[in-house]
Each structure stands twice: as structure tokens, then as C-alpha cells.
Amino acid sequence: MKPIALRGQPLGGGALPAVCVPLVGRDGDALLAEVAAVAGEPPDLLEWRVDFFGAIADTAQVVETAARIRQAAGVPLLFTRRSQREGGQPVALAERQVVELYQAVCRQGAADIVDVEVAADPAHIAAVRDAARASGIALLLSFHDFAGTPPAQQLLERFRQAQGLGADIAKIAVMPRQRSDVLALLQATLQASEELRIPVAGMAMGALGAVSRLCGGEFGSALTFAVGQQASAPGQLPLQALRRGLSVLRAGGQDR
Known part of the structure; x- marks a missing residue:
């Protein structure tokens, strides 16, 4: 089992999975309010879904806001522009401009x-x-399927592809249509965690997939996502409820 390490320190103390809360505010004030809402029981990681941000085309404002979030939160920040094809919001940027935005965030060490x-x-x-490597920032390569769940072997190939492209972390999220789809996701995650040299994160979305967000760490998933104020994907559990569930699982695991 491989935890995510940032600058030599394991995320969440090395326990799997580390817990991430997404931020989806439209402006800086809304984002900081989301940060404040989880300050009493902070997650291990915050994800800024910048595709929700109204001023995404203003690079200077994006970089400044990312720095403000990190300072206010006191926990690491994951910076994400999710594309429409994988469930994100429409943005007024061409893909080349998105790359330039990422490069600016990396240059300033804002994530x-x-x-x-x-x-x-x-x-x-x-x-x-x-750009990420030049600034000591980790690269997470992700794959999302909101329509269904590919077979376990195809999911494993996605994990392998991420490593081959130079990822430091590989993530897959799928939409199960039947219970066996959740098993396929967990099987691929477990095999990837044992085979690959990088940490992996695997989760199934929606009501059927909610169990994977709780027990994924038992199958090698280094990361799970919880709701702070607003969810960024279907099936995310409230932060406090997820923490309680993970505590129960970990307490039981001490007997093994």
C-alpha cells in the first residue's frame, strides 16, 4: 500500500485513504467560506475545482486565490480544472490556455x-x-467515466497509462450501474496498487459506489473525497460521517 507523499511527508500520516474535500465556490469569498466550514476538522487535502471559478480566465487572480486558500487552510492543495468531457464545468479557455494556467500555478508554487x-x-x-517537477509539485493524472464502468482490465490499463505518462499519482473514478461494477473498480485499484510504483486512487460514484469511498483504502486507494459544503461528484459522503466510518474500519483493522 502506497500513501501519497508530498515533499517527503506522507499525506494523512500515511493512513489509507487520505481524505480530500473539494472547493467549488464561484469567487474568493465563497471559497474561503468553504475552507472555514471544515476548519474545525480539516481534511488531509483540499481540492480547488477551478473550473467552477468565475474568474478562471484571470491568471493572476487564480494564482492569488490559490495562495489564499493554502494559507487559510493549513493543509495541502490539489489544483484541478476538470474538463466538460469528464464532468467539469464549461470554461472560457482553450486547452492551451488551461496549460498556461497550470504552468503559472506551478511557477508560483501555489498548489x-x-x-x-x-x-x-x-x-x-x-x-x-x-512545470510541476520544476517546482516540486506532484502530478496527478486522472480518468473519469460518468456513463458507466469499463471492465477491470481496462481500468488497470488506465492506471498503467498514467504511470507511463509520468504521473506521481493515478486516479480513476467511474459510475457503477450494478454492484459488480464496484467490485471491478476495487479489483483494478488493488491490482494497480500492488503492481505500480506510484500511489493510486480509485472510487466508484453515485449511491452504489459510496461504499468504495469508505473502504477503498483496504484495496489500495490512497485518496478518497468527502463533502465539505458542496459535493463535486455524486456519492461523496459528508466529511464527518466519512471520518467516523474510517475510524470504525481502522479500529477493526487493528485486530488483524
């Missing part, structure tokens, strides 16, 4: 991890990867 989709142009992935 700890950046998320790029495996399906992006390989040249764009390489450009962000190089």
Missing part, C-alpha cells in the same frame, strides 16, 4: 498537487508535468 486528465493531449500533459 501541492495538480490534476490533469489522462485523455488530454500528451504534449499538454508533458508541459504541465515539466
